[in-house]
Amino acid sequence: MKILICISKTPDTTAKIAFRDNNTKFVADGVQWIINPYDEWYALVRAIELKEKDPSTILHLVTVGIADADPIIRKALALGGDEAIRINADSQDSFYIAAQIAEIAKQGAYDLIFTGKETIDYNGSSVGGMLAELLDLPYISLATKFELNNLTATVTRQIEGGEETDEVNLPVVVSCQKGVAEQRIPNMKGIMSARTKPLKTVEPAAIEPLTSVVSFELPPAKAGVKLVSPDNPEELIQLLHEEAKVI
């Protein structure tokens, strides 16, 4: 069993969101970077659990990023995984990223490809689906449970107002969210061994991006809260009905 796990670097969830250069660039100064939580907590941890069950499983991590992504990849390797590949490019276009990962995936003959359900910075929720199409593989998105039985996966995914359980033969691309696994903290042994695990850098393939970021905006500030006395909640209902007109 060979599993490829897609890892993305994102700003910490508490990072201050600000832009510079005429609102065209994210202000990265002072920002702490983390592994995208969906990639780390669910995709990576589930892959590690599968390897714990079957130690012959090989886990490869892949990221598209420049050298400043290396600490994130090392942190991911500290949790688990055998080796990592960094495709040396910086892009905000999901297709560009998916197409780069597809090149790696084609060479690796993976049985299973895991992504997080989305990144918490660009919120595209696109790389997994694009990758599946480029590789002509089935895709199960927004998985909440993943079980493996030889070469068949049983995957539960979110649907509107419920869940659906699917069965699919490998290889398959799965995007993971809450429920698939539980967050883990790397231990000392993991951190030590991550230092010597192979982290390979490869140059990107020639791919044309399909989109580009023109500018960013911050949402307008709220006008301020209107407080209603706790002794008179009827007034709140009245305001919601007559003023805000939402009920």
Add this chain to the structure above:
Amino acid sequence: MSVLVFIDHADGQIKKSSLEALCYGAKIAEQLNIAAEGILLGTVSDNLADLGKYGAKKVHQVSNDSLNQLDSQSYTKIIAEAVHASGAKVIIFSNNISGKAIAPRLSARLKAGLVSGAIALPDTANGFNVKKTVFSGKAFANIALNTDVKIISLNPNSYKVSAGSGGAAEVVALNAVVDAPKIKVAGVTKTSGEVPLTEAEIVVSGGRGLKGPENWGMIEELAKLLHAATACSRPVADAHWRPHNEHVGQTGIAIAPNLYIAIGISGAIQHLAGVNRSKVIVVINKDPEAPFFKAADYGIVGDAFEVVPKLIDAVKKLKGVV
């Protein structure tokens, strides 16, 4: 040339989020002076000609029951063929669960740029730029679609559904080769009777301030009275007080209802990220310093266990329920 809108359905019914996508697509078609068309895979009990009211001139349908189960791989193939056949220039999805599975595949197949999570009509004054949420709702980005064929997936609850005076849409049967799906559906569980969170116009949400799962009765009662969905903060889902599919926020589900009522939730930055696009936010918290009040439109500083039952009574009175 056309704007082609993917019409999604479940249990024989067209989803509200698809009507939003259709109205949005019809407006773009109007901007570009071309026709809006729909494409529906599978079968529904709704009358497809009625989609004319929402701006569709034509609806392409592949009436094959096997397509009532989503398989993104075969769906993508069929939609791509319809795009070629109809010469569609812009393809619209709702950024709902099906949209998230299909739109990226179609983008890769057609090499057509995709903006997922759009919240406004494209700006066509200078190229073709679409505004979308980024940083989990903490900011917006304007994205340029640089390809000839463009794909937009529209965030649910971002565009108003309005029935116009358009006549009946022409329903066209589409013959498509339907591949045997590689994914076999083994079972579906529905949390029945409840309003799906991402489609809900009103959401009532509870946090750790509610002390324990046994206290959710009043949350559910208030939600039911308001036809609202229920949601919760992350620690509540982590503690298994509520199912994980109710967890909203930066690492849960992002929602943008018309009304979000937060009860006993502090308003941590990660929670706000997933809910701050709600049109009206109401916060009920006993701590006047709770950060959530800064993001709220209306608030009550008070004990949820005293305030919520009174709110329930007031809603009952408003709705004439005794």
